Amino acid sequence: MDIKRIGVLTGGGDAPGLNAVIRAVVKCAIRRYNLSVVGFLNGFGGLIKNQAQELTEKDVAGILPRGGTILGTTNRDNPFHFPVIRGSEVVYTDVSDRIFENISIHEVDALIVIGGDGSLSIARELHERGLKVVGVPKTIDNDLSATDQTFGYDTALNTAMEALDRLHSTAESHHRVMVLEVMGRYAGWIALAAGIAGGADVILIPEIPYQLPAIVRKINERTGQRKSFSIIVVAEGAKTTEGELVVNQKVEGSFDPIRLGGIGNVIARQIEQATGKESRVTVLGHLQRGGSPTAYDRILASRYGVAAVEAVMAGQFGQMVCLRGTEISTVPLAEAVGEMRRVPVNSQLVTTARQLGICLGDE
Numbered sequence: 001m002d003i004k005r006i007g008v009l010t011g012g013g014d015a016p017g018l019n020a021v022i023r024a025v026v027k028c029a030i031r032r033y034n035l036s037v038v039g040f041l042n043g044f045g046g047l048i049k050n051q052a053q054e055l056t057e058k059d060v061a062g063i064l065p066r067g068g069t070i071l072g073t074t075n076r077d078n079p080f081h082f083p084v085i086r087g088s089e090v091v092y093t094d095v096s097d098r099i100f101e102n103i104s105i106h107e108v109d110a111l112i113v114i115g116g117d118g119s120l121s122i123a124r125e126l127h128e129r130g131l132k133v134v135g136v137p138k139t140i141d142n143d144l145s146a147t148d149q150t151f152g153y154d155t156a157l158n159t160a161m162e163a164l165d166r167l168h169s170t171a172e173s174h175h176r177v178m179v180l181e182v183m184g185r186y187a188g189w190i191a192l193a194a195g196i197a198g199g200a201d202v203i204l205i206p207e208i209p210y211q212l213p214a215i216v217r218k219i220n221e222r223t224g225q226r227k228s229f230s231i232i233v234v235a236e237g238a239k240t241t242e243g244e245l246v247v248n249q250k251v252e253g254s255f256d257p258i259r260l261g262g263i264g265n266v267i268a269r270q271i272e273q274a275t276g277k278e279s280r281v282t283v284l285g286h287l288q289r290g291g292s293p294t295a296y297d298r299i300l301a302s303r304y305g306v307a308a309v310e311a312v313m314a315g316q317f318g319q320m321v322c323l324r325g326t327e328i329s330t331v332p333l334a335e336a337v338g339e340m341r342r343v344p345v346n347s348q349l350v351t352t353a354r355q356l357g358i359c360l361g362d363e
């Protein structure tokens, strides 16, 4: 089939580099393949509710360094489980036929979905129902399987590293324990890499259950070496072997309703009690998702955007563009979703942290 017009949308939580992908898609589609491009607004919501915007080169001018997404996004609006009001009741309904209608109204031949696990699972299902889809892997959590790296992660990691650099001065001056809680959901990529890059003394990740005595030992050992402060990075999904995840809130209607958060506080209070050292907590939160993408993320996002258009032109539907080593490639969406990519506990990165003397909470 001849491709003349493509659609693009951004779904799930925002991540630095979304605009860089949109820009690359539009530039490559128009310049290289003479296509036209329409953007659907606010994730799958725009496709369901027919909210769209034509995208020309002018629309994407100047957006490369900008965080967020010019198309808007949401982690709700699942077309297979969409809240429809019937009388006084909200009934969750499959409204995916609206998507096919709107795709046809806008004469879209293929759709590029930029998203994480939730959005790409929907993309996969739509492809199985006949839509021509190509996926682009986004998330600061870096937890998508089938790609070595998602865009957005490098920027989040650098933000966390910078926070650690800044926390060092207060820790040192006040002789305190400073705890930094970072995002990442059920994966510890941000915590581990930022902890190594930012010189943390303790790094706690979901993949390695921690024990309080191990952390206390590390802090006391440092005190014994006349190091009066300690820096701890904790991933929001970290927990003890017997412990529960610390949940901040539940967001009904979201792809994954659980919002983690609060473990930093729990640990700081326990450390204060056990060591007598004054402890403070910083929850980095959405600062990790904001701001201008790093050079690495701008380049990765641009490569993904171009590769997604090329995949469309090559008829590689139902695929996701991915990074394999240093090369961009494609994998079936089916392989990319469903299974989370977590930090392998025996990976070189984990070993490096241990060899540097960083405590990972387990010994």
Ligand code: F6P
Pocket: 013, 075, 139, 140, 141, 183, 184, 185, 236, 251, 259, 260, 289
């Ligand atoms: O998946 C990205 C992410 O930022 C996670 O790291 C975090 O747990 C979650 O999204 C926060 O979601 P929300 O923006 O809905 O609070």
